Amino acid sequence: MSDKRKDYISWDEYFMGVAILASMRSKDPNTQVGACIVSQDNKILSMGYNGFPIGCSDDEFPWSREAEGLDSKYLYTTHSELNAILNYRGGSLEGATIYVTLFPCNECAKAIIQSGIKKLVYASDKYATAVNVLASKRMLKTAGVELISYQPSGRTITLNV
Numbered sequence: 001m002s003d004k005r006k007d008y009i010s011w012d013e014y015f016m017g018v019a020i021l022a023s024m025r026s027k028d029p030n031t032q033v034g035a036c037i038v039s040q041d042n043k044i045l046s047m048g049y050n051g052f053p054i055g056c057s058d059d060e061f062p063w064s065r066e067a068e069g070l071d072s073k074y075l076y077t078t079h080s081e082l083n084a085i086l087n088y089r090g091g092s093l094e095g096a097t098i099y100v101t102l103f104p105c106n107e108c109a110k111a112i113i114q115s116g117i118k119k120l121v122y123a124s125d126k127y128a129t130a131v132n133v134l135a136s137k138r139m140l141k142t143a144g145v146e147l148i149s150y151q152p153s154g155r156t157i158t159l160n161v
C-alpha cells in the first residue's frame with residue numbers, strides 16, 4: 001500500500017489562498033482585498049473582492065483615493081466581504097467562516113454579523129488604528145464572532161496559469 005502525499009496544503013492555506021487569489025481580480029490600484037466564505041464542513045460557499053457594483057465600469061468610475069466629492073473611489077467600491085456575502089446564491093451563511101486578506105471595516109462587520117457568520121480569519125490588519133476598524137472589532141467581539149489572526153505557513157504557492 002502506498003502512503004498518501006505529505007505536502008498537500010492545509011485548509012487554512014487553501015481558503016486564505018483562495019481569498020488572496022480573489023483579491024488579484026481587484027482593479028483598485030492601492031489596496032486589493034479578497035474574501036472567501038466557508039461552511040462548517042470546509043466547503044467554499046462564496047468569494048468576493050473589492051470593486052464597483054455590476055454595471056459600473058472600472059474604466060468610467062474613479063479609482064482615486066485622494067480626490068474629493070464625486071471623484072473619490074470610496075463612494076463607489078463594494079468591499080470584498082460584502083461582495084462575498086451578496087454573491088452567495090445558496091441558503092443561509094449561519095455558522096460559516098470568512099477568510100479575509102484585510103481586517104473588515106465597520107460596515108462589513110455589520111453584514112458579517114447579520115448574515116450569521118461566526119468566525120473570521122484575517123491576514124493583514126494594516127488599518128488597525130483606524131476608527132472604523134476599532135468599531136468593527138468592538139461589534140464583532142460583542143456579537144460573539146471569533147477573530148483569528150492568520151499565521152502564514154511560510155509556504156510559497158506558485159500557479160502556472
Ligand SMILES: O=c1[nH]c(=O)n([C@H]2C[C@H](O)[C@@H](COP(=O)(O)O)O2)cc1CO
Pocket residue numbers: 028030031032033049050051065077078079080081102103104105108127
Ligand atoms: O474592509 C475592507 N474591505 C475592502 O474591500 N476594502 C477595500 C475598499 C477599497 O477599494 C480598498 C481600500 O483602499 P485604500 O487602502 O486605498 O484606502 O479596500 C477596504 C476595507 C477597509 O478595511
Ligand SMILES: [Zn+2]
Pocket residue numbers: 079080081104105106107108109
Ligand atoms: Zn468593509
